[in-house]
Amino acid sequence: SAVISQKPSRDICQRGTSLTIQCQVDSQVTMMFWYRQQPGQSLTLIATANQGSEATYESGFVIDKFPISRPNLTFSTLTVSNMSPEDSSIYLCSVEEAAETQYFGPGTRLLVL
Amino acid sequence: GENVEQHPSTLSVQEGDSAVIKCTYSDSASNYFPWYKQELGKRPQLIIDIRSNVGEKKDQRIAVTLNKTAKHFSLHITETQPEDSAVYFCAASETGGFKTIFGAGTRLFVKA
Numbered sequence: 632s633a634v635i636s637q638k639p640s641r642d643i644c645q646r647g648t649s650l651t652i653q654c655q656v657d658s659q660v661t662m663m664f665w666y667r668q669q670p671g672q673s674l675t676l677i678a679t680a681n682q683g684s685e686a687t688y689e690s691g692f693v694i695d696k697f698p699i700s701r702p703n704l705t706f707s708t709l710t711v712s713n714m715s716p717e718d719s720s721i722y723l724c725s726v727e728e729a730a731e732t733q734y735f736g737p738g739t740r741l742l743v744l
Numbered sequence: 745g746e747n748v749e750q751h752p753s754t755l756s757v758q759e760g761d762s763a764v765i766k767c768t769y770s771d772s773a774s775n776y777f778p779w780y781k782q783e784l785g786k787r788p789q790l791i792i793d794i795r796s797n798v799g800e801k802k803d804q805r806i807a808v809t810l811n812k813t814a815k816h817f818s819l820h821i822t823e824t825q826p827e828d829s830a831v832y833f834c835a836a837s838e839t840g841g842f843k844t845i846f847g848a849g850t851r852l853f854v855k856a
Contacts, residue, residue, distance in 0.1 A: 672848075672849075673833060673846045673847065673848050673849050674788065674833065674846045675846075676843060676844070679843075689843075723787065723788075730776070730839070731776040731778075731837050731839060731844070732778065732790065732793065733778070733790070733844060734790065735780075735787040735788050735789075736787060737786075737787050738787055
């Protein structure tokens with residue numbers, strides 16, 4: 632499977648600031664996704680990062696709060712904007728390889744004070 | 745849209761016993777059902793998956809069964825070991841749907 636890395640691995644941020652999370656894959660992939668996993672909870676899809684076009688957001692998530700870039704087939708960024716303590720969570724990128732099979736990055740653990 | 749329910753939320757077994765986790769889904773168009781294992785502080789790892797044209801799949805101590813008529817699928821772990829302790833997530837998706845829906849997770853404890 633593809634090797635996926637994320638930066639930063641963790642961060643502590645002040646409310647009102649923004650953080651950009653990077654996701655790098657070692658091979659070209661068509662589908663990349665961003666998930667949020669709140670403490671002790673399941674995985675919730677934020678958006679699908681589309682290469683060369685705007686991301687597709689799930690209900691409850693908006694572009695102004697979670698802008699996403701996908702400049703090429705190996706890289707994507709997710710920004711968490713104007714953060715509040717409720718944004719404290721783990722943010723995971725994933726890639727889809729053969730036929731719906733998804734593999735996850737190591738995650739970014741975010742704490743907002 | 746698709747909804748995936750997972751039971752139980754917590755499961756405690758003795759080492760060597762079997763563990764069974766069950767999921768149901770709502771969208772009959774779903775045809776791909778992966779299972780992920782997530783250890784504390786780690787990423788979810790794909791451990792086994794099954795597609796709708798198959799009723800059962802086995803990989804060593806892990807097996808998954810699918811009943812498309814009843815919209816049920818289950819994960820079976822035999823001869824459990826302490827290292828099987830983790831949170832397990834089931835999921836469902838549809839070919840070309842580009843969206844995977846995850847169950848709430850089952851926290852499995854294997855007591856030595």
